Amino acid sequence: MAARQRMLSQRMILQTVLASQGHPTQLAAARQSLALFTTSQQKLRQTGRELAPDLAQIILKAYEGPQGAGPTVDAFIQQISATLDQIERQDRRMPDTLAQLVDRTDQVLDALNRATTAFDQITSAQSQAMMRELTGIVNSIQTVAREAKVVSFNAQVMAARAGQHGREFAVVANVLSGITAEIDGLSLKAISLTGRK
Template sequence: MSTLTAPSPVTAPRHTPAHIQGLSLVNLAARQRMLSQRMILQTVLAAQGDAERLAAAQRSLAMFSESQQHLQNTGAQLEPAGARKIRDTYEGPQGVGPVVQAFMGLMQTALRQIESGSARMADTLAELVAHTDRILEALNTATTAFDEVARARGDAMMKELTGIVGDIQNVAKEAKVVSFNAQVVAARAGTHGREFAVVANVLSDITGEIDALTRKAAVLADRSRAT
């Protein structure tokens, strides 16, 4: 049987694993909580001689480790405020990083001992089970941090979108004024202003469409802020 190695330092992954693709950081962090409890249960069953559960626990640990690496690496790629939030969550004075690393180390030790039939297996397993509340609390803290970062990013994007909509509406208003003035000039020019009148009418239609679109965008922005 293969054995597991000790946790390696977090490094930038060369690719995003399939089980991570499509998941938001918040959902991925929340999934770590479920995965941690699944691993503990699988390991307890594996200690009773269930080889199938042992293999499942090894797969779960590999998935947990990859997800954890991805979370911390991705956190460093956020905007400065978000990156600082995630860094402090894992590496600050009250950071949860050491708790998560200790949990993964215990998992690996327990699985190696189960594979080898070590006499120390029972003690390691008891320590792992006792770690349940600590790892759950740590992963809850991490999930909350990612949720706060996501909310802050969403608020910033909505503020920017609202500003863009406002700018477009101002341009549309100015275009309406230009269109109206062009129509007045075309009317005064009589037959000589017919072609100019066509252009003015087209401009009027375009500004009308822009105005309708910006109203829709404003409604969507307000709806997103309310959710």
């Protein structure tokens, strides 16, 4: 969503410039883009409050820290809104306000890039945590599969010793052996997904 904000910011500036040149549909489009941008920005900030404390700190720093994107983006939202109001009222000060808005484009993009980087860090950290958890699950499955193989082998030995009376027991032991082979295959697939060799 943070990356989408960069695109939306550029779209709003283009729509605002076109609206200032007398394209009435662009004024409505710019207001619609501004509403979407503002809502997305609120959701991005809210996301930081919904994360684990260590990850929330990354978002807090990105938005509220000394070089935080939050104040820059908030000022951009206010400036776009004020410019659109001036266009609608045909205010004579609008060209100056529009020029200031366009001049601020790089600053806003830099702020949105910092926010995107913060969310990329979180995504990477969450992905790594999920891979560690998946690796632990695969290891547990492999442990159970090894134990099931031992049980299956012992059951086959006992069935062979029991001779004629152990035939039904041998069937169960063979089924268990087949299940453990399937578990091994699934474990290997899971291991390849986690990037382990």
